[in-house]
Amino acid sequence: MKNLNFFLILATVIILTAIGISFFVGTVYSSTQAPNWTGTPLYQTYLDKMNVAVLPFAVALIVVLGICIPKRLFKDADLLKVNGLLLGITFLIAITIDAKTGIGFLFIAAALIQLVVIALTFVGSKRLSFERTGFFLQLGSALLHLGLVIFFFDFLLLADNPDHLTVFWVATLLIGLGMLFSFYSQELNHIGHREA
């Protein structure tokens, strides 16, 4: 389990660095173009190329996020089964309907699991698995990841929806609170007189 956690974190680091490098390459490419090139068809080609470059890493990040979230609740063989089931259904929906709906399903499932994690954190359940312990740290991590799931879901599936910005603000609030709680958990534990 500890090795799985480590490899998931390592995978996250590698994927994030790869996304960073993709953005760097995009920056170099776009800054060498002629002025006002955004008004030419060349710009659309560049956008398409960037999407092609970033998409595999973004999907990989989403999949890792989808795997990371159930690991709070399930262990060993159960975790493999749950992840297998989630990814299987995602894949099935992706090939029968479309990729967006498939990833949308993964996000909804991850968000529901994360809500259960938050509820269990509040009641002080011992069955939750986190890299580090502490009420605010776990609550913060759960809120942050829930916020990220909602954020990605909003951008992927609700970009043209009238409620896009409302959902965006909900995600922003969760991400902000999540970061505050997880980064300053010790201080908050001290204020709330909770055991770390």
Add this chain to the structure above:
Amino acid sequence: MNLNSYFMARTMVINLGQPLLYFTMILSLVLVVFSLYQPLRRYSRHLNLAIFTALLSGFLLLVWFHYRIYLDLPLYNPISGVLAGRYAIPVWVEDEKLYFWTLLLSLWLLVIRDRDLYFKAAVNIGLTLFIILTTFTSNPFISPLPGFNKTIIEYSQTINAVDANGKYQLFSMAMGRMQGFYNSVYMWIHPPLLFLAYSTFVISFFAIIFMLNSHDHDLDRLAYNWAKLGYIVLTVGLLLGYPWAAEAWKGQPWWYSPKINVTLMMWVLYTAYFHSRLYLHRKGMWKTTGIIGILAFTSVIATYLSTYVLPGIHSVGG
């Protein structure tokens, strides 16, 4: 518009601000000597306070100048003669950005403890470098708000030389710029949060350099503490910028523009740094975390410079 009063205020800012910034630069050079020469090192804290006070005085001078603009340059509808609005310009636009960043860095140096003197000396040298760069590349007192000044002069010269239709067009453009940019709530919130984040990343960067060299866990903790503060502020700052960008740049090509790319690069690299740090005790992760931290800070510098040197919707230079 009371242009005379505006020009007088502008001249005063130039006459007071320029010597003040040069004086601050001299203080910072003395700080370098005090930081490097051990018998004098314990006095460096006083110099830190003096530098912060000097930078804050300059900042207050700029605040006063912006207040004068608010009072002296009301924008009237040229057709009806009704007051349409006043310029409420944030104190971190045009050449004031690097100054604001430097001011925040000097503030943090007051709260860093003298536990690791070599580290503190390095950050002091970093601050001096920032002050020198501000003085010679982005001095807000040489020509305060040059872009705004040019626009105001052009507006006041042309508004009376055109017909009613031309007057209304010029006024509409000025009003659009005032409401959409200078007076925008976004301009008051988004940039200062980013500069607040950048200033903490500077300290984190120096701590990472020392952490890599010394394998000192205290320095890793220091790097992490400053980076996490910056990361929260950066994330919130970037997120708050999104609704504004989506509205202000509707229909314009801003996604994957160079500035957006480097900004996202900076954010993902800091995210990678925090994830990597979770397993710092694992073989190879100390160095990996440090290198990712350095790359992340390099992207902070690239993000700042991109506004000036790269073309795109965020650009002021190209």
